[in-house]
Amino acid sequence: xxxxxxxxxxxxxxxxxxxxxxxxxxxxxxxxxxxxxxxxxxxxxxxxxxxxxxxxxxxxxxxxxxxxxxxxxxxxxxxxxxxxxxxxxxxxxxxxxxxxxxxxxxxxxxxxxxxxxxxxxxxxxxxxxxxxxxxxxxxxxxxxxxxxxxxxxxxxxxxxxxxxxxxxxxxxxxxxxxxxxxxxxxxxxxxxxxxxxxxxxxxxxxxxxxxxxxxxxxxxxxxxxxxxxxxxxxxxxxxxxxxxxxxxxxxxxxxxxxxxxxxxxxxxxxxxxxxxxxxxxxxxxxxxxxxxxxxxxxxxxxxxxxxxxxxxxxxxxxxxxxxxxxxxxxxxxxxxxxxxxxxxxxxxxxxxxxxxxxxxxxxxxxxxxxxxxxxxxxxxxxxxxxxxxxxxxxxxxxxxxxxxxxxxxxxxxxxxxxxxxxxxxxxxxxxxxxxxxxxxxxxxxxxxxxxxxxxxxxxxxxxxxxxxxxxxxxxxxxxxxxxxxxxxxxxxxxxxxxxxxxxxxx
RNA sequence: GGGGCGUUAGCUCAGUGGUAGAGCAGUUGGCUUUUAACCAAUUGGUCGAUGGUUCGAAUCCAUCACGCCCCA
Numbered sequence: 001x002x003x004x005x006x007x008x009x010x011x012x013x014x015x016x017x018x019x020x021x022x023x024x025x026x027x028x029x030x031x032x033x034x035x036x037x038x039x040x041x042x043x044x045x046x047x048x049x050x051x052x053x054x055x056x057x058x059x060x061x062x063x064x065x066x067x068x069x070x071x072x073x074x075x076x077x078x079x080x081x082x083x084x085x086x087x088x089x090x091x092x093x094x095x096x097x098x099x100x101x102x103x104x105x106x107x108x109x110x111x112x113x114x115x116x117x118x119x120x121x122x123x124x125x126x127x128x129x130x131x132x133x134x135x136x137x138x139x140x141x142x143x144x145x146x147x148x149x150x151x152x153x154x155x156x157x158x159x160x161x162x163x164x165x166x167x168x169x170x171x172x173x174x175x176x177x178x179x180x181x182x183x184x185x186x187x188x189x190x191x192x193x194x195x196x197x198x199x200x201x202x203x204x205x206x207x208x209x210x211x212x213x214x215x216x217x218x219x220x221x222x223x224x225x226x227x228x229x230x231x232x233x234x235x236x237x238x239x240x241x242x243x244x245x246x247x248x249x250x251x252x253x254x255x256x257x258x259x260x261x262x263x264x265x266x267x268x269x270x271x272x273x274x275x276x277x278x279x280x281x282x283x284x285x286x287x288x289x290x291x292x293x294x295x296x297x298x299x300x301x302x303x304x305x306x307x308x309x310x311x312x313x314x315x316x317x318x319x320x321x322x323x324x325x326x327x328x329x330x331x332x333x334x335x336x337x338x339x340x341x342x343x344x345x346x347x348x349x350x351x352x353x354x355x356x357x358x359x360x361x362x363x364x365x366x367x368x369x370x371x372x373x374x375x376x377x378x379x380x381x382x383x384x385x386x387x388x389x390x391x392x393x394x395x396x397x398x399x400x401x402x403x404x405x406x407x408x409x410x411x412x413x414x415x416x417x418x419x420x421x422x423x424x425x426x427x428x429x430x431x432x433x434x435x436x437x438x439x440x441x442x443x444x445x446x447x448x449x450x451x452x453x454x455x456x457x458x459x460x461x462x463x464x465x466x467x468x469x470x471x472x473x474x475x476x477x478x479x480x481x482x483x484x485x486x487x488x489x490x491x492x493x494x495x496x497x498x499x500x501x502x503x504x505x506x
Numbered sequence: 507g508g509g510g511c512g513u514u515a516g517c518u519c520a521g522u523g524g525u526a527g528a529g530c531a532g533u534u535g536g537c538u539u540u541u542a543a544c545c546a547a548u549u550g551g552u553c554g555a556u557g558g559u560u561c562g563a564a565u566c567c568a569u570c571a572c573g574c575c576c577c578a
Contacts, residue, residue, distance in 0.1 A: 021515085021516065021550080022516090022532080022533095022549075022550060023516050023531080023532060023550085024516080026532070026533080081541095081542085082543095083540060083541065083542085083543045083544085084537075084538055084539095084540055084543055084544075085537095085538045085539075085540075086538090086539080086540050086541080086543080088541095097540090097541090099538090099539070099540090100538090101538075101539090102538075103538080117531095117532085118531070118532095129539085130539090131539040131540070131541090132539045132540080133539075133540070133541070135539090135540085135541075137539080137540095139539095151516075152516045152517075152531060152532075153516085153517080153531075154516080154517045154518080154530095154531090155516095155517040155518050155529090155530055155531075156517085156530065156531070156542070157517095157518080157529090157530065157542050158517075158518045158519090158530085159517085159518090160517070160518095161517090161518070162513095162517085162518090162573090163573065163574065164513090164572070164573045164574085165517095167573090176517090266507095269574095269575085491574090501572090501573085502571090502572065502573090503572095504571085504572065
């Protein structure tokens with residue numbers, strides 16, 4: 001920023017001070033006083049320690065040992081608590097206590113320290129010691145204000161609990177709420193662990209277009225945008241699937257992508273318009289291979305990141321060490337829904353009357369596969385708490401999956417259900433270019449008939465398949481839902497740093 | 507889209523028709539190896555918005571906005 005602009009913004013700040021509440025006005029006055037004396041925003045302080053490092057390094061040091069050593073440190077962070085001569089600063093790693101002995105420090109420095117507010121960012125030089133109560137503390141020899149905070153922090157004990165403010169002003173949430181910091185650190189670690197797992201298994205990370213001319217790979221309403229120079233309608237992707245499979249055609253036989261998808265749908269505790277998925281494809285593998293891989297990966301993440309194979313989600317203990325259950329849609333319905341007998345599954349009519357017993361309105365266009373899935377969704381899915389692979393999805397509801405060799409009515413597909421919710425979806429891929437072209441044509445007919453979620457015909461994708469895609473299996477895992485599970489979060493908004501919110505009224 | 511709940515000081519919350527409250531934060535002073543530090547004094551409000559009912563509305567009614575939960 002040029003000095004001219006800077007002056008202007010400073011003037012604007014002064015002009016708006018009258019509109020601030022008293023707490024902010026007082027802080028602005030303190031800042032103005034500092035500007036009189038020196039550069040109020042110095043950037044020459046260099047710390048040599050993080051709070052967590054100090055706690056780790058001196059964990060075993062007694063009061064006497066520390067006093068003998070007189071170990072000097074430089075730390076920096078946000079001032080988050082003050083109690084008498086003690087303060088606490090918080091950096092990215094942890095918190096560390098400061099001791100300000102007013103008898104030992106020059107009067108001028110004491111005056112500056114006295115005018116500090118909670119939220120200010122300071123740099124401190126001092127010596128490590130341990131208080132009478134045993135708390136590791138920096139005995140302050142020099143303290144410098146590095147950044148004045150103009151806005152007061154939330155309640156020091158309760159933090160920020162207003163959910164709306166936590167989501168809209170995540171920066172305040174992160175300053176004030178340890179739980180929130182923990183969630184997002186875990187999110188980062190889980191994704192890093194997953195990425196590492198893929199790399200260890202010789203998968204190659206790729207990035208495919210997020211702005212697409214033909215949105216494909218799923219049935220969903222896309223967001224529409226426009227490229228000005230090309231005067232072209234473009235869509236934010238609903239899935240990376242068709243591009244990743246083009247790469248398998250090209251000879252990258254194990255690929256994965258961790259990135260955002262965008263779907264133009266409603267919001268809920270489990271849906272955000274943009275969400276993160278990992279999709280991965282492996283040539284010369286089938287859906288059984290992916291189930292084994294997924295089971296292993298989940299167990300690995302739980303053990304590596306949480307240090308425990310048992311995850312507690314909303315009071316429910318989920319054990320990743322146990323072998324995951326595996327059963328077909330059909331067997332799951334029979335096992336978990338006492339009202340349905342084998343005879344009910346015999347044909348469409350018997351399925352229809354079974355579904356209607358549960359208040360499901362059966363559409364004339366639905367085949368027996370669709371009706372079976374409606375019963376599953378309504379009566380079974382929420383019972384599947386421990387990790388469970390559901391297999392043999394009806395062909396009718398699986399337009400992208402390969403038909404089973406044993407039974408053309410079902411596909412080589414699975415979903416992973418944990419805690420009653422779908423977490424992953426995978427299948428052996430359809431690599432028959434002519435079959436795929438026919439399925440696209442069916443989708444286009446549905447689109448022409450008014451279904452705005454139906455797929456486009458992607459001629460280039462057919463072209464790719466015509467070059468030959470090896471037998472391949474692919475899978476998508478909803479990262480946000482996985483993070484919810486591993487961080488015991490009830491809402492997807494709790495695992496998104498900046499969840500989508502309606503604009504506030506002015 | 508429908509239903510329920512919520513919105514009061516910077517933050518966390520009381521307050522169901524009669525002078526707008528508490529704790530924390532802030533300010534002033536005391537205390538200086540404390541642990542949500544403590545003691546004393548003190549500042550701080552468009553009660554989400556707009557209408558209505560009433561002598562009188564944070565409180566009752568209607569509409570709207572935003573959020574949370576449940577349902578579609």
